[in-house]
Amino acid sequence: MRYLRLFAGLLAVAAAVALSVVHARAAGEPFAGGDAAQGAKLVQASGCEGCHGAGFTGGIGPALVGIEKRLTAAQVADKIQHPKAPMPNFGFTDAQAADLVAYLSGLDGGTGKPVVKIVPAEPTDQATVLVTFSGTPPSDVQVEAVMRMGAREHGTGWVPLQKTDDPHVVAAKVRFTMGGPWIVRVRYGKGAAMDVPVTVDG
Amino acid sequence: MRRGTFIAGGFALAGGAMVVQALPPLAARAAASDVVDVSLTATPLTFAPFPGISFQGLAYNGSIPGPLLRIRYGQRLRARYVNRTGEPSTIHWHGMILPNAMDGVPDVTQVPVADSGAFVYEYTPDPPGTRWYHSHAGHQTLLGLFGMIVVEDPRDERADQDIALVFHDVPKPASVEAALAGTSTAPMVDPLGSPELLAMSPDDRMGDEIAYAAHCINGASYPKASPIVVQVGQRVRLRILNANVTQTRYVRLAGHVLRVTHADGNPLAQPVNVEALRVGVAERYDAWVEFTKPGAWLLQGLSADPMAFEQAVVVHTPGMEHATPQGSPSALEGVRYFTYELAGLAQAVGAWPAGGRIDVSRSYVLGGGQWASDRWTMNGSAWPNTEKIAVRRGDRVEVRFTNKTDMHHPMHLHGHVFEIVEINGHALRHPLFKDTSLVDPNGGTMTWRFSATSPAGRWLLHCHNDIHMMDGMMTEVDYA
Numbered sequence: 173m174r175y176l177r178l179f180a181g182l183l184a185v186a187a188a189v190a191l192s193v194v195h196a197r198a199a200g201e202p203f204a205g206g207d208a209a210q211g212a213k214l215v216q217a218s219g220c221e222g223c224h225g226a227g228f229t230g231g232i233g234p235a236l237v238g239i240e241k242r243l244t245a246a247q248v249a250d251k252i253q254h255p256k257a258p259m260p261n262f263g264f265t266d267a268q269a270a271d272l273v274a275y276l277s278g279l280d281g282g283t284g285k286p287v288v289k290i291v292p293a294e295p296t297d298q299a300t301v302l303v304t305f306s307g308t309p310p311s312d313v314q315v316e317a318v319m320r321m322g323a324r325e326h327g328t329g330w331v332p333l334q335k336t337d338d339p340h341v342v343a344a345k346v347r348f349t350m351g352g353p354w355i356v357r358v359r360y361g362k363g364a365a366m367d368v369p370v371t372v373d374g
Numbered sequence: 375m376r377r378g379t380f381i382a383g384g385f386a387l388a389g390g391a392m393v394v395q396a397l398p399p400l401a402a403r404a405a406a407s408d409v410v411d412v413s414l415t416a417t418p419l420t421f422a423p424f425p426g427i428s429f430q431g432l433a434y435n436g437s438i439p440g441p442l443l444r445i446r447y448g449q450r451l452r453a454r455y456v457n458r459t460g461e462p463s464t465i466h467w468h469g470m471i472l473p474n475a476m477d478g479v480p481d482v483t484q485v486p487v488a489d490s491g492a493f494v495y496e497y498t499p500d501p502p503g504t505r506w507y508h509s510h511a512g513h514q515t516l517l518g519l520f521g522m523i524v525v526e527d528p529r530d531e532r533a534d535q536d537i538a539l540v541f542h543d544v545p546k547p548a549s550v551e552a553a554l555a556g557t558s559t560a561p562m563v564d565p566l567g568s569p570e571l572l573a574m575s576p577d578d579r580m581g582d583e584i585a586y587a588a589h590c591i592n593g594a595s596y597p598k599a600s601p602i603v604v605q606v607g608q609r610v611r612l613r614i615l616n617a618n619v620t621q622t623r624y625v626r627l628a629g630h631v632l633r634v635t636h637a638d639g640n641p642l643a644q645p646v647n648v649e650a651l652r653v654g655v656a657e658r659y660d661a662w663v664e665f666t667k668p669g670a671w672l673l674q675g676l677s678a679d680p681m682a683f684e685q686a687v688v689v690h691t692p693g694m695e696h697a698t699p700q701g702s703p704s705a706l707e708g709v710r711y712f713t714y715e716l717a718g719l720a721q722a723v724g725a726w727p728a729g730g731r732i733d734v735s736r737s738y739v740l741g742g743g744q745w746a747s748d749r750w751t752m753n754g755s756a757w758p759n760t761e762k763i764a765v766r767r768g769d770r771v772e773v774r775f776t777n778k779t780d781m782h783h784p785m786h787l788h789g790h791v792f793e794i795v796e797i798n799g800h801a802l803r804h805p806l807f808k809d810t811s812l813v814d815p816n817g818g819t820m821t822w823r824f825s826a827t828s829p830a831g832r833w834l835l836h837c838h839n840d841i842h843m844m845d846g847m848m849t850e851v852d853y854a
Contacts, residue, residue: 217704219683222589223597231425232597258597260672260686260701291426294548 203249203270210268211275218262228279229289229304230341233259237287238306238340240277248273280306288358288368296373298347301356303333309342313360317346318367320355327357348372410445415456416463416509416519421544424588424595429544431518432459432509438593439540439617440507440521447502447525453495455487462486462511463519465495466788468656469505469639469809472497474831477788480511482832482850501791502527503639504613504658506540513554513619513840516545516584520617522658525639533611533662537602540593541625541653541675541685542617543586553584553620553841555748584620584841589675589685601688601695602673604665612661612673616653619840621677622782622812624711625651626702627663627689628671634712636660640791642717643804650676650702650711654812655784656838659712670697676704714794714811718802727795727802729823733769736761740777740813740837740847749846750779750837756846763835763851765826771851773835777818783842786810787824787851789833796821810838826853 215221225231239248249269255261264272280287286309289302301315313333319326328349333342348354351372359365419433434440445451457463464486466478476497480486487493499505502525509519522538588595604610612632616623625632626649634646638658651659670690677684681704688699710716738761742750752760765771773792777783786809793805797820805823813820836848 217681217683218701219704222595222683255698257670257696257698258688260699262701262703292428293426 203245203273206270206274208274208278211271214268214272215275229287230338234338235304235340236276237279237304241306245273290356290370294373298345300343300345302341302343303358304341310360313342315344315346316357317348318355318357409450409452412453414453417458423590427588432514433518434521438518442538443523445499445525447527450498456492457487457489460489462488464510465507466510467507471500471789471828473829478510479834486511499525503636504660505639506615516619516840522615534608535610538613539591540615540617541623542590544588546585546587549585591685591687596686599687601690606665606668606691608665610663614653615658616655619655623653624676625653627673628700628702630663632661634659634661637806638808640807646717648712649709652712656786656810668694670694670699672699672701674702681705714797714806718804718806720800720802723799725801731770732772734765734771736763737774740775740779740783743779750842751846752849757848760849762849765851766854767826769826771826772823774821775813777813777815780815782812782815784810784812784838786838787835789828790824792822792824795823
């Protein structure tokens with residue numbers, strides 16, 4: 173065999189399926205109980221991330237991470253089946269809409285944790301850090317770029333994140349002073365900081 | 375004294391995107407001029423068709439794709455090329471029968487144009503139809519050096535609108551380097567129909583796929599691409615080019631039938647009505663659409679295996695600019711789409727294509743593509759050690775391919791129009807006249823015939839997947 177087999181993607185699908193079970197809504201609720209694995213296929217085929225951003229953290233279309241906390245399944249299905257331009261109408265059936273709802277409802281893993289996105293993903297000297305919350309973002313979200321040098325860490329200083337057009341997303345620019353492996357560190361409230369590794373092509 | 379018409383640059387807009395637009399009507403052009411002068415300058419361009427995408431590419435006249443060139447059949451083209459890419463480069467006029475020295479193949483038909491150098495390509499474009507031009511140096515086409523050239527055929531039926539649509543995708547730079555080394559972990563995308571593909575896990579990797587970061591029509595990503603406005607009652611001619619150098623595209627216009635009249639710019643024996651077009655790498659199709667009611671629809675480019683929505687542009691009637699566009703499902707089950715067999719009226723297996731004498735016959739087994747092997751072959755050899763085809767002027771030539779790899783190969787012959795007479799054992803009742811054709815994977819066969827009536831010289835025959843070409847799947851037809 174000539175193929176290199178990667179398992180990461182498979183695990184991600186498995187995780188999505190498992191999470192959809194966690195998020196399954198009570199039987200009888202409209203558009204509940206869809207198949208998240210089928211929803212994942214529809215999402216892939218329809219190119220949803222092209223507009224809603226990698227990991228559904230927002231792009232031309234709104235962020236969908238945590239959508240289940242903002243809208244009911246029926247409301248999400250309605251937006252899928254009766255979209256407003258520029259979102260196309262792909263003519264999804266009720267069953268397909270339920271599958272999509274099941275998939276999208278599992279995007280945040282049910283943790284309620286915000287999702288950190290770095291644009292561009294492979295920065296050269298600076299990047300925009302976007303943090304998507306399922307609800308209203310707290311007012312004290314901060315970000316810092318950190319470089320590890322052996323056991324020591326060199327931080328560039330904490331920067332507060334600002335509101336964006338999307339009520340669920342706050343953002344700030346960070347600068348990288350040299351190329352190499354960096355960590356983008358986000359903190360808010362009294363919780364532990366979240367670290368996102370990023371390679372800077374300096 | 376001859377009067378020149380200068381048409382370069384007028385189609386390029388700021389920001390590197392060519393807006394989807396109807397071709398200017400003939401009356402707006404200097405129809406009497408014998409020579410059309412074009413100036414094409416290649417430079418680096420930071421191409422940003424989508425938020426978060428900033429691609430360090432190359433561009434003709436500052437736009438990706440390069441300017442749309444339009445010329446009347448019989449006029450002479452004089453294209454002054456200035457290379458400011460920082461590396462050697464050429465322009466290949468894909469699908470044209472022209473003097474060999476104008477064919478634009480580095481170190482085969484010309485000394486490559488050095489950085490800051492210039493070269494004048496001058497010839498009379500032939501045959502008429504939808505063709506294109508692109509660099510033939512390294513992977514510069516992948517970086518953005520391509521554009522469409524339309525040679526108007528005075529015999530064509532009149533369209534209410536004549537619209538050029540160049541499909542291309544912006545690569546992730548790291549995946550290009552990995553693909554050239556055969557170690558890319560980008561997901562495999564290939565046309566339908568391969569049993570081996572069906573047996574693959576979605577997580578398998580081929581090693582030579584390029585991952586794409588953004589997907590464009592005329593240099594713009596959906597929904598940023600300017601919509602195409604059509605009137606109810608109009609008959610619109612779409613000229614479609616797949617300038618992606620590794621992937622097939624399936625093209626659909628939601629709610630509409632495409633009447634396909636030309637393949638690679640050459641008329642079909644009879645038009646074919648389909649719901650979707652399969653457009654292989656470097657292929658062109660002319661498809662006509664009739665708009666009978668108001669609405670807004672997506673014209674989409676889909677990739678296959680698995681089907682996925684890649685690029686799109688909205689087509690709408692006046693007053694429908696804010697309407698939700700109707701899209702097509704990303705699936706081909708039950709969808710009638712264009713194939714060579716459909717257009718060529720394939721016969722049952724066993725019927726061998728009729729024809730007169732064959733003077734030169736050559737068979738090639740397409741092979742290679744092992745993981746990290748960095749080698750694609752014809753009869754076990756890689757360019758420049760592949761077996762060449764020697765012809766004499768006037769010879770009737772037959773070339774047969776057997777594809778032992780598990781990928782399609784868009785095989786392209788320079789300087790000729792060939793006839794596809796056989797596919798996978800099916801003779802075609804109406805041979806298809808083309809310059810590029812997809813050979814099916816896993817034992818797929820295809821037979822071409824052509825007459826050696828082009829100007830003498832060395833004419834390349836190669837896979838138009840840039841990675842496969844650079845890794846050896848190339849030979850040449852040599853005139854004695």
